[in-house]
Amino acid sequence: ATIRRTEPTAGSGDSARRFGTQRVLVEPDAASGVAVMKFKNPPVNSLSLELLTEFIISLEKLENDKTFRGVILTSDCPRVFSAGLDLTEMCGKNPAHYAEYWKAVQELWLRLYLSNLVLIAAINGACPAGGCLISLTCDYRILADNPKYLIGLNETLLGIVAPFWFKDTLVNTIGHRASEQALQLGLLFLPAEALQVGLVDQVVPEDQVLSTALSVMARWMAIPDHARQLTKNMMRKTTVDRLVKQRDADIQNFVSFISRDSIQKSLQMYLEKLKQKKG
Ligand SMILES: CCCCC/C=C\C/C=C/C=C/CC(=O)SCCNC(=O)CCNC(=O)[C@H](O)C(C)(C)COP(=O)(O)OP(=O)(O)OC[C@H]1O[C@@H](n2cnc3c(N)ncnc32)[C@H](O)[C@@H]1OP(=O)(O)O
Numbered sequence: 001a002t003i004r005r006t007e008p009t010a011g012s013g014d015s016a017r018r019f020g021t022q023r024v025l026v027e028p029d030a031a032s033g034v035a036v037m038k039f040k041n042p043p044v045n046s047l048s049l050e051l052l053t054e055f056i057i058s059l060e061k062l063e064n065d066k067t068f069r070g071v072i073l074t075s076d077c078p079r080v081f082s083a084g085l086d087l088t089e090m091c092g093k094n095p096a097h098y099a100e101y102w103k104a105v106q107e108l109w110l111r112l113y114l115s116n117l118v119l120i121a122a123i124n125g126a127c128p129a130g131g132c133l134i135s136l137t138c139d140y141r142i143l144a145d146n147p148k149y150l151i152g153l154n155e156t157l158l159g160i161v162a163p164f165w166f167k168d169t170l171v172n173t174i175g176h177r178a179s180e181q182a183l184q185l186g187l188l189f190l191p192a193e194a195l196q197v198g199l200v201d202q203v204v205p206e207d208q209v210l211s212t213a214l215s216v217m218a219r220w221m222a223i224p225d226h227a228r229q230l231t232k233n234m235m236r237k238t239t240v241d242r243l244v245k246q247r248d249a250d251i252q253n254f255v256s257f258i259s260r261d262s263i264q265k266s267l268q269m270y271l272e273k274l275k276q277k278k279g
Helices: 049-064 095-113 129-137 164-174 176-185 191-197 206-221 225-244 247-259 261-276
Strands: 024-029 034-039 070-075 118-123 140-144 202-204
Touching: 024 049, 034 049, 034 206, 049 095, 070 206, 095 129, 095 164, 095 225, 095 247, 118 129, 118 206, 129 164, 140 191, 140 206, 164 176, 164 225, 191 202, 202 206, 225 247, 247 261
Parallel strands: 034 070, 070 118, 118 140, 140 202
Antiparallel strands: 024 034
């Protein structure tokens, strides 16, 4: 993927020179040190290998540019933040592909979860599974108050299982008992429920998600970076190390699990159901 610069937005000067890739738009504001990263992989921002790769490239570019201290993650696709992992990457492929794909999923989580940036999820659409995982890696989550925008780790509804580091991320956010129930039932929470259980930090009207994210960002960026970053690291490093210590085993576990005939059948049936639903 190549990073492309696009023309500055009207009346904005150099600080808003947008850049990004085909599937990840980056709207940086050097003056404030905040960049907005938008997933743009229509129709539902499914986390394809290309999107994961482009996301990692764009995130790394922002982390290496000391101008930026905070990133807001949001969607350029209407009604959907992200539909989660791209199911077509996990069925009908070969073990080598599954391994490559899962390594990219791990990489995205590792980079986001321990990022030195302040990360705020401006959740402006449905946020199941992998989309929910991305929002959980952020420091703060704001969800649009729309009953269609469900959020949760719903893997069991597909007949699959969220891996331990998905589980750990959820436990770190909503606690063990709430996670135990949510994961086993594959719960997708309504905005008010998500707020109540602590899955999101704020629920606001749809047209206020980005402005709310910007004002929360200002509050987080008022904290001296070094102190905040060391504290974030203290809170999250044990969780991250659990995966780092067994990344290859986790990949092998994924490949053997996802390659099972029964799992392949579940995923195919689930994809078919998604397509029928439109018919
Ligand atoms: C102990 C052992 C441990 C080992 C475990 C190892 C690994 C297993 C772990 C796996 C973890 C997986 C995490 C995931 O993210 S799996 C993906 C789960 N995602 C979902 O369940 C969401 C599915 N999608 C939806 O619910 C809806 O699409 C959504 C609400 C997001 C949007 O609805 P809308 O009506 O707007 O759009 P649709 O018509 O449903 O979809 C449009 C189009 O997109 C296709 N599509 C939707 N979601 C996905 C997807 N995740 N991947 C690929 N394609 C998707 C859908 O089929 C439609 O296609 P088409 O008909 O237009 O061709």
